[in-house]
Amino acid sequence: MYSYSDFDEAFVRARVAQFTDQIERRLDGSLTEDEFRPLRLMNGLYLQLHAYMLRVAIPYGTVSPRQMRQLAMIADTWDKGYGHFTTRQNIQFNWPKLPDVPAVLTALADVEMHAIQTSGNCVRNVTADHFAGAAADEIEDPRPYAELLRQWSTDHPEFQFLPRKFKIAITGAPKDRAVTKAHDIGLRMVRNAAGETGFEVIVGGGLGRTPMIGMVVRAFLPVEDLLPYVEAVLSVYNVLGRRDNKYKARIKITLHETGQTEITRQIEARFAELKPLFGGQDQRLLADIRAAFAPPVFRTAPTDAFDAFYRADPVFRSWADTNLSPHRNDQYAIVTVSIKAHGQTPGDATSDQMRVLADLAETYGHSDLRISHEQNVILPHVHKSDLPTVHAALVKAGLGTANVGLISDIIACPGMDYCALATARSIPVAQEIALRFNELQLEHDVGPLKIKISGCINACGHHHVGHIGILGLDRAGVENYQITLGGDGSEDAVIGEKTGPGFAYDQVVPAVERIVLAYLGLRQSAEETFLQAYARVGIGPFKAALYEADARDAA
Amino acid sequence: MSVLVTDTGFAPLPPAPQTGVADLAHTDDPAALNLAGLTLIRVHVPAFSDGRGFTIGRRLRMLGYTGTLHAVGPMIADQYPMARRVGFDAVEIPDEIAARQPQSQWLTRASWQAHDYQARLKA
Ligand code: SF4
Secondary structure, three states: OOOHHHHHHHHHHHHHHHHHHHHHHHHOOOOOOOHHHHHHHOEEEEOOOOOOOEEEHHHHHEEHHHHHHHHHHHHHHHOOOOOEEEEOOEEEEEOOOHHHHHHHHHHHHHHOOOOOOOOOOOOOOEEOOOOOOOOOOOOOOHHHHHHHHHHHOOOOOOOOOOOOEEOOEOOOOOOOOOOOOHEEEEEEEEEEEOOOEEEEEEEEOOOOOOOOOOEEEEEEEEEEHHHHHHOOOOOOHHHOOOOHHHOOOHHHHHHHHOOOHHHHHHHHHHHHHHHHHOOOOHHHHHHHHHHHOOOOOOOOOOOOHHHHHHOOOOHHHHHHHHHHHEOOOOOOEEEEEEOOOOEEEOOEEEEHHHHHHHHHHHHHHOOOEEOOOOOEEEEEEHHHHHHHHHHHHHHOOOOOOOOOOOOOOOOOHHHHHHOOOOOOOHHHHHHHHHHHHHHHOOOHOOOOOEEEOOOOOOOOHHHHHOOOOEEEEOOOOEEEEEEEEEEEEOOOEEEEEEOOEEEEHHHHHHHHHHHHHHHHHHHOOOOOOOHHHHHHHHHHHHHHHHHHHHHHOOO | OEEEOOOEEEEOOOOOOOOOOEEEEEOOOOHHHOOOOEEEEEOOOOOOOOOOHHHHHHHHHHOOOOOOOEOOOOOOHHHHHHHHHHOOEEEEEEEEHHHHHOHEEEEOOOOOOOOOOHHHHHO
16 A cells, blocks of 8 residues: 655644644634634544544545554544544544644654544545455556545645535446545546546535535546646636535535536636646656555465355354455455444444454455445455454454444434534434344345435435435424435435435334335345335335324324 | 735835736636736735635736735735745735734745645646
């Protein structure tokens, strides 16, 4: 993986010093609270409900064992012994004290990490396919481009005070695991007729208050034009984006108000001006970065042990069926470690668990770890013969849950338990759904089903693209949960449809249960997934299951 | 009153030249400006949190303007390197900011060429 150049190293150290100085200048009154706020945010420090929260970037989701151990150390030293993996490939520490923040940032810099631009109205941590460099369906590893974008966007002088936050996601595979269509800029690698690689550039996707699927502004962008083109998009947005209303400030609204044709024209015109300013140094850097992401040297060894174990051990088999994905080398598998044990907080890992993951990656996983936007941890390269050992170690650490892609593999934002903006709880809803379906022993039978929960309209839990989406609102001081169905964050991205009136807190789990039982009743076979069945029958039967029983009971 | 901030620190604002000066608002399109004969362009920034001025400065340089370029408004010392990097020569700040953020705080950020990813990527 990429390791810092002297330049990166010096940059990150200088940045820690700058932020330390900014904290002091806030305390001595040189900076007003209003002036300090954006500086604090662009260094990853949020003010939450109960305390400060530090959001640390895990660029394109890639983290080394050494870095993971350092995160564990930080959790033990300055937090309460755990960290929270987020939907944007970050890790959040919920309890740091302001005076400790410089020390935490220094500890991060010691392992080539930072919290830069994980918040604020700037270009955020660039996210990527968490199976990058391992997936069987990939055209090219997107991470070198993501690293190039990281360097380009870091402290970009023109774009530190944008109208609003700006998120970029990138994937190198046709199967979209990075939700590119719900980002301000989504980059999907494609091939043109000549077989050359480039990007389909999607602009203006986003969830939040006004969910929108992005529009294609360039069907094929040669890879070498990436930086000037992205810079052109940002430059146009910085001028056109609204600053009078923060709910209308994202580029998705700019795109809608300006029109796709006009904004595309402006982007192309700006791109023509910018392209000559890139003299080729970015491409030379890209070549170096690519070399750093060279695939590991894969081992060749028999895989019979795996096959035998798979036949003999039902617990292992169940885990292998849900938590493994095809690797480009057929002796290998991609392991998704579920951070969603039934009843636990989705995405929370203890420092001990982080250390176990680091050890496993080092011993069995070519020292590579990933964080997924679905809040799980990936061991992207594990030889099949090592899987039984890896599984046993995971089980011992409470990390062996066989539920990836199933109903209890829920994305939930922090909600009312931590977040100052929340209108409802989200973590306990996730915990109760997971416990209920575990009790029913139904989730393997139900098959692939993505539930996503947000604790307010900002939609950090991606509920709009959940197969079942749950949005917690506040109705006159009482939590009320709106349900959407049929959302999809994949390459066929769709925003889910509202079922109707919302549900009280204690009615959410029964409502989800009715939806799932309705699906089991109407699917044509066990092979027809929830999403396929939904596409076939529409929302009608689910509405009936949700609301008619109530109406009958009331009558 | 205002203070002029450059790489060497604070200075009183010199009298503006009689001719060749243009003032741009943060909402103006630099491409609409006739650059011929201009020696000083002042880009007005209404609030430090409004980043449009950075794009205006940058575009003026991209359009070929080589004269003096000032950003004018309540910017903070932490933005000095950004202003310099997009092509401004100096920043004109109100007295209130100059009093709260004295010269030393701006000088700390005067080495704006250091640690600049853009310079590295655009060579
Ligand atoms: S969706 Fe709302 S409650 Fe949840 S993390 Fe985002 S802002 Fe907070």
